[in-house]
Amino acid sequence: MTPTLASRLHFGCRLVFSREGWLWITTGERSIAEGRKQAQLLDSAFGKVLRIKPDGAAPDDNPFTSREGALPEIYSLGHRNMQGAALNPKTGELWIVDHGPRGGDEINVIRAGRDYGWPTITYGTEYAGGSVGDGVSQKDGMEQPLYYWDPSIAPSGMAFYDADLFPEWKGSLFVGALAGRHLTRLTLDGEKIVGEERLLVDRARIRDVRVGPDGALYVLTDEPNGELLALTPKGS
Numbered sequence: 716m717t718p719t720l721a722s723r724l725h726f727g728c729r730l731v732f733s734r735e736g737w738l739w740i741t742t743g744e745r746s747i748a749e750g751r752k753q754a755q756l757l758d759s760a761f762g763k764v765l766r767i768k769p770d771g772a773a774p775d776d777n778p779f780t781s782r783e784g785a786l787p788e789i790y791s792l793g794h795r796n797m798q799g800a801a802l803n804p805k806t807g808e809l810w811i812v813d814h815g816p817r818g819g820d821e822i823n824v825i826r827a828g829r830d831y832g833w834p835t836i837t838y839g840t841e842y843a844g845g846s847v848g849d850g851v852s853q854k855d856g857m858e859q860p861l862y863y864w865d866p867s868i869a870p871s872g873m874a875f876y877d878a879d880l881f882p883e884w885k886g887s888l889f890v891g892a893l894a895g896r897h898l899t900r901l902t903l904d905g906e907k908i909v910g911e912e913r914l915l916v917d918r919a920r921i922r923d924v925r926v927g928p929d930g931a932l933y934v935l936t937d938e939p940n941g942e943l944l945a946l947t948p949k950g951s
């Protein structure tokens with residue numbers, strides 16, 4: 716990430732390959748005031764989704780390649796701390812979950828060149844209390860989330876379920892919760908999130924969730940004595 720800032724928080728961190736083989740990278744804004752501001756700046760890699768080719772170069776059709784002073788790797792901007800990202804198996808689009816401030820965790824579908832608003836707009840407030848910036852949640856030219864959590868769940872990894880082992884889960888989107896200590900199952904109608912079920916409630920802080928080739932759901936806990944859980948249907 717460039718430039719460098721001294722901080723131990725909000726590094727983003729998820730990697731997803733697109734169908735054409737380019738790599739999406741989610742970066743955080745390092746949580747400090749200087750990095751937060753840079754989430755809106757096109758000469759900084761903080762708080763962005765980046766897209767690169769296997770050799771590290773920016774694809775020619777990235778949205779800001781012809782913008783003077785902009786990093787050509789930038790695909791979208793205005794993000795805070797995207798701890799989950801997954802390819803939607805139906806559309807091939809990138810979906811992310813952004814760990815927000817208090818009351819502002821978001822799910823977004825990522826489209827080229829769009830501004831997802833952080834820190835200008837948010838549904839959350841500062842952890843210490845008080846509004847973020849002007850305290851607005853909508854603004855022209857900035858994307859609204861598909862869904863947000865208030866109170867926060869502290870989202871981590873995410874995965875679309877497209878396997879057959881749990882037929883009733885097909886098409887669902889799973890998101891782990893850290894402070895929320897559960898696994899969320901979201902039901903979708905296209906881009907609308909129409910239902911939320913909480914599983915493994917108070918089991919552990921959950922860091923990541925993935926679907927295995929066997930159709931089981933694998934859940935990674937985030938604890939001193941962390942575990943990898945495999946979820947399969949009863950009797951299977």
Ligand SMILES: [Ca+2]
Pocket residue numbers: 793821831832833836837858859860
């Ligand atoms: Ca947003």
